[in-house]
Amino acid sequence: MTIIIDANCAHRVKSSDADGAILLKFIISGKLPCVTGGKHKEELAKTALGGLLQQLQLAGVLMDVEVDPLEDSCNAKLRSDDPHIVALALSSGCRLLFTHDQLLIDDFTDVDIVPRPRGKIFKYAAHVKLLEEACR
Template sequence: MSSIIVDTNSIHKLFQETGVGATIWELIKNRAIQVPGGGTKYKDEVVRSPLREVFQELLRSGIIKLYSDEDIDTLEAQYKLNPDLKSDDQHVIAIAYRSGCRVLFSADKALSDDFKNHKILPKPRGKVLCNKYYAKIVQGAPPCKE
């Protein structure tokens, strides 16, 4: 099963009728991809989201793979010290590092730049989905690490 990180600023795009978000949502509903998560900040953002019920259902069904808060929070703290980081989304980078997921769905330019920066995330280099054409990247992405 492939994996993708969905930034909270783009969750609403999953429920649009067309576009890359709609394509990703179809893959999620069909259990073709897994969504890694974890950490205190991630959970806080999800709890504040109007889609928290959807999150709970995806978690119960195993589509969302949560990593330990301790692991993600520790990595996040380390990334906060990284001078190469431009975004304030160290928790997303920490999830990518821990899970091995290198596909991101986000509208955040600074996060997208960080995600693709080899000084921040080791190989393979991250890919950021920005339109429907790139959605095929998800289907070839590796699964989450255990």
């Protein structure tokens, strides 16, 4: 499995934040690659994680995916302002997201927007079981 890192949490991956540190450990180990593409990649490049993107890609732990835009009918259902993240999940098949954006969480876990398998959210280091399960 893979994970998407929302730009609003990217700073936590590079800081001494426990949640981001444990996630980075899983990514760097190669157990849980990160997925990006399209507008998400542009957003991530502008964050604290931006300087690390090329290194992660060269290490083979960052997958750059071609993202298909959302259909208008799906876009109309969104509560968040992150259609590019939903589109990335649908294009890549990724169903694990690191975010604290509640509206995006609502969209990502809504089976009418992101169909089965259901989207899961990693928010805190206490959710490490989600990361471990994703590595199986």
